[in-house]
Amino acid sequence: MLRSLDVILLVFLLVTAVGVVRTKDLLGASIIFSAYSFTMAIVWQQLSAPDLALTEAAVGAGVTTVLFLITISRTVRREDE
Amino acid sequence: MKKGLVVFALFLLWILLVYTVIVLPPMGSPENPTNTHIIPRYLEKGVEEGGAHNLVTGIILNYRGFDTMGEVTVIFVALTCVLAVLGRENILRHTSKAEVSSVEKSVIVKCVVRFLAPFIILFAFYIILHGAESPGGGFQGGAILGASVIIITLTFGFALVAKKLSLKYRVLFESAGPLSFFIAGMVAIFCGQNFLTYLLPCVAHTYQDFVRHLLLIMVEIGIGVGGGAAISSIFLAMEKVEKE
Amino acid sequence: MAEFAHHCPVLMVITFLAGAVLTPIVSKSKKKFSFWWAFFVSLLALLFSSCAVWSLYTKGPISYWLGGWEPPYGIEIYFDYISSITFLMTVLGALIILYSKKYIEHDIKEEKLPVYYTLVLLLLCGMVGFSITGDMFNLYVFLEILSLSGYALIAITEEKLTAMASFKYLVMGAVSSMCVLAGVALLYNVTGTLNMSDMALRLQQFEPIATSYMALCLFVVGFCVKAAMFPVHVWLPDAHALAPSPVSALLSGLVIKVGIVGLLRVIYGIYRLGGAIDFTTVTNFMGWLAAITVLVGAFFAFFQDDIKMIFAYSSISNIGYIIMGISLISFTQPERGYLGMVGGLIHIFNHAIIKSTLFLCAGAIIYKTGFRKLSDLRGIGKKMPITCGALTIAALSIAGIPPTAGFICKWFIVLGAIEFGRGIWAAALLIGAIFVFAYYIKIVNAIFFREPAEPILEVDEAPLSMLIPIVILAISCLVFGVFAYLPLAVIKPAAATILGLPPTYIPPGG
């Protein structure tokens, strides 16, 4: 049962990663990146690493995404600019 | 053409990498070299030797303390690098990008943040101080601390935060992480032990454990406060724009 | 005293670290004080490093257990012959900080002065930590510390192209750090340990050869990017030419050598010591690429007009020499690689001194005139005789003219390559040397034997704080060439131990 949850999460990771690559709108891409980080946090909870899940949720999904958003707001929003 | 070549090369690399990882012993088996070599000692004596019920915290602070010193240094380096590239914010000259834009701030956001912010900060300190017993520790708490500063800045404006977290103290907080390791390490060297030893034989036997806890808590708080301050400063330096 | 020497390696790292962290605090009210503080810190570290090196050559390697935990459980600092490069780092660090005083005040805003000195100290901290640590993950952490501060130091001035140069370096550097981390991850999975010597022991016991081989390839790619070898050298010219001159001296003199130290640690400290995997295919490949690197660097340098660009391309060419020297290794007969190894190691040492001299001289000239094109600098030698004299000595050294320091290393590498049966590498090296000679003759000719151009008639000699490091370094270029046995006495036991021979090894025929 848990194993299938793991597999679903890992496949979802791949999907979000491809989503980050394919999205032309950088704002959307960084939101998807945030989702990727959250999924990673859950994967780590599944691998019995609560410390990492906590850090990834705060740093990967929180701080890094905010830094990406600031940069996008100060520079360009479309990928080809 | 060029893109096709890149995709093809990466595909070959992918096959190579996948081959190198599937020949590894099955994941999750207790007989793997990663799970049999060093770990038994940590599981047996880690709590007693490391001084924390959470083995991860024990390893971070005690067995591999030098790595963690490098880690807090990396945050400090990142902060210094951002300052070197973009410069420090100045309340008189700068304001935030969010304030320049014409988007009205919602009352709901303000109310919610006003209500939640104290609890987030409290939670951050709980995570920092309770890291030895439960999941958490210095850096996790520091990241939450930094995140709380970020949401407060985004809701209540740049000037308030830059003034409240005045540079006079923030400069001290930013260096708290490496400095706390420096102090803990030098205490050990002056006691005749190796750098970053927490169990000091020069202290009377009954107090040894107490001194160790004191040092560990000091280092935890240093990492937390240092990380939080550095994240806030990075954020403020990146968010600032010149006033008209 | 022995007790104190035992602590010295870690104290070096700590001194730089604490010095860097305290710089913004001590210089909060008076920004210019940060120079004196940084200089004091670097002298203190120099004291510790000389003590550690002295202890190394009298009593053998220092193994220091951080926190008192024995090696596979805790982190070990292993101060061996490779780590004696820290002495070079601290000496050059102190000289370059002294040089920075006037140069940087002129180049960047006063409020950024503490940031500059903090970053320089952190860069030195990272390099020293990288060279002394005996733990793979710790190696990665220090690699990141030194790379990050290096990226930022390039972009510290407000000039237009610096951000782009720094960014290029950052992208390639980040990928190479990733490769190193991936290598550490694979090796950790195979061996279950992070300590280098323990890893070497356990590498022979475990089956998946493919994984260990992949890890080796990832390490080699990662460290070769840091060292700027041929296909991945593209970041170096811009980054080293556009950085402020003292930073260029640090980057060219020391930071690219860190990649070499990493290669030595991984190939010789883990894989050769482990002895389970035949890595000569990889080292051969490295050697061929190094031969191409020598030619490419020398060739491009010939067509540059910007004086710092010439030196930057020449760095690429010299990295080729060093990597060629250290990749002359035979898996079964280690003594066959001895001469090449001696040449490679001694070239690490000499190139650091020579290239720092060159960049510091170029910096002094740019500081005084504001020009960096060779065509604008005609006849400068008559106006700045000391600086240009030092520049000439260093130029002759790097071209490998006999009484100077550059000769001895090329001699050893060529001998090693021929003895190893790699005549083509030796030929590449000699062709490269001819190019190098040609373009340094071009520089010397331009600065001494041409009529001064109009705008530089008013120029006079550089200030004393810049001349002192330049003169010291130029004199050492001569001294280590004339008295070549001084560095050789230090290098020979190092080369022998890296190859697994006894430290007192003497090759057949002397």
Added chain:
Amino acid sequence: MSVSELFYKLNVNFNYVVAMTLFIIGLYTLISKPNLIKKFMGLNIMETSIFLFIVSSGAIAGGKAPIFGEGVGPETVFVNPIPQALILTGIVVAMSTTALALSLMIKLYEQCGTLNADKLKELK
């Protein structure tokens, strides 16, 4: 190895395979996308993929988080705490690299007015 063995290996080491695939996806983004912000999203994906690999290599089926507290008996199986300690450091390093890269991008945009690598090459 035979096909069934290959599938068995792919199944038991699925985490590793996913990690390596993510590594390649990140590398692809870094190499082929012209936008610098996108490149760094790719780099972050690469970093997390290696973290996933290291943490997976310390996992034990049915293992608990390495925290000694209530409900822990002598026969409780714990996962390997070392990878977790390493990756904690790794996450911080990844964030630091990203922060530096993004601030460089802001400066680059102020100076050159674009974040497209192809256009930046032409500017030079």
